[in-house]
Amino acid sequence: MSPYTKLTPRHRTFGGYTQLWLAPDHLLLLCNTRFSEEYKRFSFSDIQAIVVTRLPSQLVLQIVMILAALAWMCLWFAVDSRFAKWAIEISGALALLFLIVDMARGPRCRCFLRTRVSGELLAPVSRIKTADNFVALLRPVIESVQGALPAEGVTFETPDSGPPPPDIVSSPGYLPEFLFATFLVNALLLWSTARFPKVPELPAILLNTLFAEFVLIVVALLRRKGRDARVVVYVILGLSIVGIGFDIVTFGGELVRWYMTVLDKAKNGEKTITPLTFLPKNGMRLTIAYAWRAVAGVVGLAAAFFERPRQT
């Protein structure tokens, strides 16, 4: 007979799941990686603290996703094929169901368990409701072993520590340089779509490189802290976000125009294909798009080279 009782539901990830179980004298964190399980045990006498912090609400994102799922389901009217209709409706309904369940589960939180030698993230405690039940269940058990913390608090002796260790200066890496090279490639591709409009492969390649550019900017800005002391490079990246925002607004307009055209054609019974373009061809917007990328790419690469700290 197992001495364990379930404490939380499973927290599923792509590689497996984690779950918390309660034993008579310890807490068990079970990490399942599909074909094996790893166990971490925390004795009640060793647990110093459990900290639960509420995470920001994702209500706006959830509402946007619900509207996107409903817009997806409206494509029922835009396709002829019965299979496509049902595929769209079923996938949209599943997405809606997932979003509704996510909203019903309540606000998210993060929970850490502290011992003398470790701080463990308790991934199964990911919702406020679960955290409330978890702490309510665990506190009396721990206090039955350790007693309650005195109301007057505790005093700590500060150990006599020597001078702090020197800072480790990490290499800034070459991500900004790679990003500026991507700007140059995208500038060339955008110019090429205007110069050679009949080459169908160019928009397909552009889709991938523009997406890569967006992802690289986000990653570069997130990784900057503590790694890269360069300033001008990141000012250029920040200004590039304005340029990308301008392109996204233009692309958004093209997407809405394409969507309305498809709906109109569906109502009129037309079966011609309506191609989707990122930016209006032969327009000022396309010129701005490749011009700012070319300038940002050249200036950024130069700044990255001159600002890079020299090894002494």
Next chain:
Amino acid sequence: MAANAIACAACSTPVPQEFWNREEGVRCPGCGRNLRAAVFPAISNHALGASPAALQGETEASCFYHPQSRATVPCQQCGRFLCALCDLEVDGRHICPRCFESAEKVEPRRVMYDSMALALSTFPMLLFWPALVGAPWALFIVLRRWNAPSSIVPRTKIRFVLAALFALAEIGFAIFVVHMITQVALKGPRR
């Protein structure tokens, strides 16, 4: 661990003592998010690593593992004298490192053979032909590992049962297909 070890789970800002054990939750001084810190008396346990005392004279008993260090306690398992460094306190008993290693170990990890067998009997079916290898292999694992220790938390053998059923069905289907092909080959082409 010092008081600053109690930190916000989101931004790692230290949580002051006056914010501990507040049922209604408090605002983190760093990120402003609502947090609750349940703190227990173990927070004041800050025992530092032990350093053994040196042997002062020949009449003093020395540690079995460190002859230059003074023994402070005998091992309650084997009786060897232990210095402060070698003394391991487990469930209130003082034991030496060697007895600790040979004691019944707490398993940190187990292999889930039932999940393995179920995966082998199902995923290869997606590509059809790999099931000819996957099904017998799954059946072998079921038979070989039926009594192997499973998870330490409650877990049924349903995965083993399903894996065996799927594997037998696949093997049976393969035999049927081979039989049909053989029958057609023996009858020869129709005239």
